[in-house]
Amino acid sequence: MDIGISATEYLSLVRNGEISVEEFIAKTLDRIHVVEDKVHAYITVDEQNALNKARSIDKKIKAKERVGLFLGMPISIKDNICTSGIRTTCASKMLENFVAPYDATVVSRLKHEDVIVLGKVNLDEFAMGSTTEFSYFGPSRNPWNVEYVPGGSSGGSGVSVSALECMISLGSDTGGSVRSPASFCSVVGLKPTYGLVSRYGLVSYANSIEQIGPIARKVEDIALVMNVIAGHDSHDDTTVEKGNVDYVKDLDAGVKGKKIGLVQQMMEDGVDKEVSTATNNAISKLQDLGAECIPISLDSVEHSVAAYYTIASAEASSNLARYDNLRYGFDLGTEGYEFKAYVSKVRSSFGHEVTRRMLLGAFVLSAGYYGKYYLKAQKVRAMMKSQIDETFKKVDFLVAPTMPILPFKIGEKIDDPLTLYQLDINTIMANLTGIPAISVPFSISSFGLPIGIQIFANSFQEKSLLHAAYALQQTTHLPEVPL
Amino acid sequence: MTKIGLEIHCQLTKLESKLFCNCKADYRSIPQNSNICPVCIGLPGSLPILNKKAVEKATMISLALGCQIPERISFFRKNYFYPDLPKGFQVTQYNAYGPTSIGSDGAVQIEGKEIKIRRIQLEEDPGRLVYEGSSEKTQITLVDYNRAGTALVEIVTEPDFENPRQVRIFLNVLADLVENLGVSDPYLEGAMRVDGNISVEKANRVEIKNVGSFRDIEKALHFEITRQQSLVERNIPVAAETRHWDEARKITVSSRSKEEEQDYRYLPEADIPIVRIAQNKVETLKAQMPESIVAKKERYVKKYGMPPQVGDVLSSDKFYSDLFEKAHTDTNAKEVANIITTDLMGFADTREKKMELKITPRHISDLADAILNNKITRNSGKLALQEMVKTGKSMSEIVSSLDLGNVSDMSSLEKIIDEIFKEEEKAVLEAKQNPDTVNYIVGKVMRKTKGKADPRTTLEIIQRKLSS
Numbered sequence: 001m002d003i004g005i006s007a008t009e010y011l012s013l014v015r016n017g018e019i020s021v022e023e024f025i026a027k028t029l030d031r032i033h034v035v036e037d038k039v040h041a042y043i044t045v046d047e048q049n050a051l052n053k054a055r056s057i058d059k060k061i062k063a064k065e066r067v068g069l070f071l072g073m074p075i076s077i078k079d080n081i082c083t084s085g086i087r088t089t090c091a092s093k094m095l096e097n098f099v100a101p102y103d104a105t106v107v108s109r110l111k112h113e114d115v116i117v118l119g120k121v122n123l124d125e126f127a128m129g130s131t132t133e134f135s136y137f138g139p140s141r142n143p144w145n146v147e148y149v150p151g152g153s154s155g156g157s158g159v160s161v162s163a164l165e166c167m168i169s170l171g172s173d174t175g176g177s178v179r180s181p182a183s184f185c186s187v188v189g190l191k192p193t194y195g196l197v198s199r200y201g202l203v204s205y206a207n208s209i210e211q212i213g214p215i216a217r218k219v220e221d222i223a224l225v226m227n228v229i230a231g232h233d234s235h236d237d238t239t240v241e242k243g244n245v246d247y248v249k250d251l252d253a254g255v256k257g258k259k260i261g262l263v264q265q266m267m268e269d270g271v272d273k274e275v276s277t278a279t280n281n282a283i284s285k286l287q288d289l290g291a292e293c294i295p296i297s298l299d300s301v302e303h304s305v306a307a308y309y310t311i312a313s314a315e316a317s318s319n320l321a322r323y324d325n326l327r328y329g330f331d332l333g334t335e336g337y338e339f340k341a342y343v344s345k346v347r348s349s350f351g352h353e354v355t356r357r358m359l360l361g362a363f364v365l366s367a368g369y370y371g372k373y374y375l376k377a378q379k380v381r382a383m384m385k386s387q388i389d390e391t392f393k394k395v396d397f398l399v400a401p402t403m404p405i406l407p408f409k410i411g412e413k414i415d416d417p418l419t420l421y422q423l424d425i426n427t428i429m430a431n432l433t434g435i436p437a438i439s440v441p442f443s444i445s446s447f448g449l450p451i452g453i454q455i456f457a458n459s460f461q462e463k464s465l466l467h468a469a470y471a472l473q474q475t476t477h478l479p480e481v482p483l
Numbered sequence: 484m485t486k487i488g489l490e491i492h493c494q495l496t497k498l499e500s501k502l503f504c505n506c507k508a509d510y511r512s513i514p515q516n517s518n519i520c521p522v523c524i525g526l527p528g529s530l531p532i533l534n535k536k537a538v539e540k541a542t543m544i545s546l547a548l549g550c551q552i553p554e555r556i557s558f559f560r561k562n563y564f565y566p567d568l569p570k571g572f573q574v575t576q577y578n579a580y581g582p583t584s585i586g587s588d589g590a591v592q593i594e595g596k597e598i599k600i601r602r603i604q605l606e607e608d609p610g611r612l613v614y615e616g617s618s619e620k621t622q623i624t625l626v627d628y629n630r631a632g633t634a635l636v637e638i639v640t641e642p643d644f645e646n647p648r649q650v651r652i653f654l655n656v657l658a659d660l661v662e663n664l665g666v667s668d669p670y671l672e673g674a675m676r677v678d679g680n681i682s683v684e685k686a687n688r689v690e691i692k693n694v695g696s697f698r699d700i701e702k703a704l705h706f707e708i709t710r711q712q713s714l715v716e717r718n719i720p721v722a723a724e725t726r727h728w729d730e731a732r733k734i735t736v737s738s739r740s741k742e743e744e745q746d747y748r749y750l751p752e753a754d755i756p757i758v759r760i761a762q763n764k765v766e767t768l769k770a771q772m773p774e775s776i777v778a779k780k781e782r783y784v785k786k787y788g789m790p791p792q793v794g795d796v797l798s799s800d801k802f803y804s805d806l807f808e809k810a811h812t813d814t815n816a817k818e819v820a821n822i823i824t825t826d827l828m829g830f831a832d833t834r835e836k837k838m839e840l841k842i843t844p845r846h847i848s849d850l851a852d853a854i855l856n857n858k859i860t861r862n863s864g865k866l867a868l869q870e871m872v873k874t875g876k877s878m879s880e881i882v883s884s885l886d887l888g889n890v891s892d893m894s895s896l897e898k899i900i901d902e903i904f905k906e907e908e909k910a911v912l913e914a915k916q917n918p919d920t921v922n923y924i925v926g927k928v929m930r931k932t933k934g935k936a937d938p939r940t941t942l943e944i945i946q947r948k949l950s951s
Contacts, residue, residue, distance in 0.1 A: 081528070082527065082528040088527065088528070090527070095527065098527065100527070101526070102528075200530050201529075202528055203527040203528045204528075204754075207753050208753030234532070235530060235532065236530050236532075236754075237530070237531070237532055237533060237754065237755055237756055238530075238754060238756055315750070315753070317562070317748070318560050318562050318572055318748070318750050321562055321564065321570065321571025321572055322525045322527070322571045323571075324571065326566060326626070327524055327569065328526070339564075339565075339566050339624070343564055362748060365562070365748035365749070365750055366748055367746045367748075374750075
C-alpha cells in the first residue's frame with residue numbers, strides 16, 4: 001500500500017473498501033517509527049488513541065453509520081495548537097507538561113469530520129524562528145537531505161507531510177511559518193486571510209498577524225481542509241463570516257485571462273540564482289496557461305522586515321507574559337520564593353531566540369520609544385496595505401519565490417539572527433497586510449533541494465488563489481521524497 | 484489651594500457574565516477558583532470575546548455623567564507582572580494615542596460646583612490575593628481567580644475637588660447614580676474602589692491607593708492635607724509618590740515599591756476588534772435609561788409637593804424610591820414619602836436591613852391612607868410600621884391585634900380627660916394660668932390612651948374645658 005497518496009485518493013480508496021482505516025494508520029505509524037530518528041518531526045505521537053479511533057471508524061463504515069468527511073485520515077498538528085488529551089508544548093520547557101483542557105476550534109472541526117490526530121509536531125519555540133532549530137526538543141531535519149533545515153517555524157508540519165508521516169498537517173503562519181517549511185520540504189502550504197480561520201486554541205505569538213494554515217502534498221488536499229476549518233467562530237472575535245464557500249468545487253478553473261504581477265522587490269540581489277530561474281519558469285508556465293504577467297513594484301517591501309520584527313516582537317513580549325509557571329508549566333515549586341524572584345527564575349527557562357524577541361518587544365513598547373518604533377512600524381504596515389489594495393485593482397495575483405534562498409545546513413546560520421530574519425522578506429507581506437498566500441512546490445535544485453513558488457491573492461480570495469495554485473501544480477513533475 | 488482628583492473603579496455587578504467569557508460576574512461567596520475558565524485564567528490559546536452588555540452599561544454610565552461617546556472604541560493591554568493577573572496584562576482602554584475609551588469630557592454638579600470627568604474606561608478586574616500565615620516569614624500568598632475578568636468601569640475626574648467633603652458628596656452621588664442606572668450595586672464589598680490624587684498649595688502631587696471605603700478616602704485625604712501642610716510649613720518638600728492607606732493605623736504610608744513607577748508598555752489589544760458605537764444605538768440606550776435622580780427629585784417636588792429635602796433623600800435611594808413609586812396614589816403620595824423618609828429609612832438604613840424588611844408597597848399605601856383618614860394617629864402609625872416590617876402582617880390585622888384604632892368616640896375621650904383633670908389638679912390650675920404648660924396634660928391623655936387619641940382633638944377638648 002502506498003501511503004504517499006493524496007487525501008482525495010485516500011478518501012476514494014477507503015470509501016470503496018479497498019483499504020481499511022486501521023491498515024492505513026498502522027502503516028503510517030510504521031513509517032513514523034522508521035523515519036523519525038532521521039527527521040524528528042514529532043514531539044508527541046498518540047499511537048494507541050490513533051489505532052483505537054481507526055478501528056471505531058472502520059466499524060462505523062462497515063455498519064454504514066454516519067462517518068465524517070475525512071474518513072479517519074491521519075493528520076499532525078503543530079504543537080502550538082491546543083489539543084485536549086495530548087500535551088501542547090510550543091516546543092518550550094515552559095509548557096513541557098501543559099495539557100490544554102480544550103481543543104482548538106480548527107482541531108474540533110476536523111475531529112468532528114473524523115480525522116485522526118497522530119500527534120503533535122515540532123516547531124521553533126513558540127513559533128519564533130524560520131528553521132525549527134530553536135526547539136526545546138531539538139531541530140527537525142529536511143527529508144530531502146537530513147543535513148539541511150526544513151524551514152520553519154512549522155518545520156514539524158512540513159517534514160511530517162513531506163516524509164509521509166501523515167497526510168495533512170496544521171501549522172501556523174506569523175511571518176511565513178507555514179510557507180517556509182512548505183517550500184523547503186516540497187509540499188503545499190497556505191496562509192489564509194487574517195480572520196478566515198479561527199485562532200482559538202492557537203497559542204499566541206503575534207496575534208494581530210498570525211493565522212493557522214494547512215500543509216499538504218497536493219493543492220486539492222488544502223481545499224478539502226479549508227472547507228472544514230474556514231469560517232466564523234464564536235470563540236474568536238476576529239473571525240469573519242464569509243458564507244459557505246466550497247473550495248473544492250471548480251478547483252481546475254485555471255488562470256486563463258487572469259493578470260499576474262511578479263513582485264520586483266522579491267526577486268532582487270539576495271535571491272538565489274536557481275530560485276529566480278525557477279520563478280521565471282513558473283511565470284512562463286502560467287503565461288502558457290493563458291495568464292497575463294506584468295512586473296509589479298512594491299517599495300514598502302524594503303521596510304517590511306524591520307516593521308514585522310518590531311510588531312511581532314512587541315506582541316510576543318505581551319503574549320508571553322502569562323508564563324509565570326503559577327497555574328501550569330513545568331515542575332518548580334513556588335515555596336520560599338518572593339513573586340518577582342520566582343518569575344525571573346522561571347522565565348530564564350525560555351530559549352535564547354524567544355528571550356531576544358521578548359526583550360526587543362518590551363523595548364519598542366516602552367515609554368518614549370513607542371512612537372519611534374512601534375507606531376512607525378504600524379505606519380509601514382498601513383502603507384503596505386494601501387499599496388496592496390492599489391495593486392489588486394490592477395492584478396488578480398502576485399507571484400514571488402517563497403524563500404529567497406535554498407534550504408541550508410542545520411547550524412549554518414543559527415548564530416546570525418539578522419540573516420535569518422532577512423529570509424522572511426518574501427513571506428512577511430502577507431502577514432502584515434492580512435492577505436492570503438500559498439507556497440506550491442515547483443522544482444528541485446541541482447543539488448536536490450526543493451524550491452517553492454509563492455502566489456498571493458487579495459483578502460478572502462482563497463478560492464481563486466487555489467485555482468492558480470492548482471494550475472501551477474498541474475504543470476510540475478516532481479520526484480518522490482528520497483527518504 | 485488644595486486640589487484633589489479621583490480614580491474610581493466601579494464593578495458592573497449587574498452583568499450576568501464576565502467581560503470576556505461566560506463565567507459568572509457574581510464571584511462572591513463561592514469556593515475559591517470555582518468561577519474560572521480557560522479565557523479568564525488566560526490559558527494558552529484562549530481568546531477574549533467582548534461582552535456587549537458591558538459596553539452598553541459602560542455607555543450608560545458615560546451618558547449619565549455627561550460624557551462624549553466616541554464612534555469607535557478599542558482596547559489596549561496594560562502589561563505588568565503580578566500574581567493576580569493571569570495573562571501578565573490587563574485589558575483596558577487608553578487614550579494617549581487618540582480617544583478610544585467609552586466616555587470622555589463629562590461633568591457632574593455637586594452643590595453648585597462642577598466636577599469634570601476626564602475619561603471613563605471599560606476594563607477587566609484582576610483576581611484576588613489572600614494572605615495566610617501569621618508572621619512575615621511564614622506568610623503564604625494564595626490566589627483566587629474567581630474575580631479575574633469581571634467588568635470594571637474606571638472613572639477619572641479632573642482635580643476639581645477643593646476638600647474631602649466635596650469628595651464624599653461626589654462619591655455618594657456617584658454611588659446613587661450607578662445604582663439608579665441598574666448597572667452596579669455600589670454597596671457590595673469591593674464594588675466601588677477609590678484612588679485619590681492630592682496636592683496642597685505649592686506641593687507635589689501624591690497618589691493615595693488601596694482605600695477600602697468611602698469613609699476611609701475622606702479620612703485619608705484629611706490625613707494627607709495635614710501631613711502635606713505641615714511639611715510645607717517646615718519647608719520640607721513633599722515627595723511626588725504613591726502612598727497606601729493603612730486601614731488599621733488610619734494613616735497613609737509611602738509605598739516604596741518600584742512597581743508604582745513602572746512602564747506599562749501599552750499595546751493595542753488585537754484580539755478584540757474595534758467596536759463601532761452607532762449613534763442610533765446610543766439614542767436607544769438613552770431611551771432605555773431610567774429617570775435620573777435629578778429629574779426624579781424635580782418630579783417629586785413639583786408633582787407631589789414634597790419638601791425639597793424629602794424629594795432629595797427619597798430620589799437618591801433606589802430601593803426606597805422604587806418602593807415609593809409602587810406604593811403611592813395621587814392622594815397619598817406626600818404621606819407615603821413621609822412614612823418612608825422619616826420612619827422606614829430610620830429602621831432600615833443598611834443594605835442587610837433593607838433586605839430583611841417584610842414590607843410591600845401595599846403596606847405603605849394602606850398605612851398612609853389610614854393616617855390621612857384619621858383612622859390611626861401618626862404615633863400609632865409608627866407602631867404599626869414597626870410591626871409590618873417585622874411580621875409582614877396586613878394593616879387591618881395589625882390595627883386590631885395591637886389595638887391601634889383611634890379613640891374617635893368623643894364621649895369616651897371626654898371621660899378620659901375628665902379623669903385626668905381630677906388626677907392632675909395642680910397641673911390644671913397651672914395650665915389655666917400659663918397655657919404653655921397644657922402639653923403636659925395632653926401628654927397624660929396620650930399615655931392613658933396609648934397614643935390612640937388624636938392629638939388635635941384632645942387639645943381642643945382640653946382647651947374648651949380649661950376655659951369653661
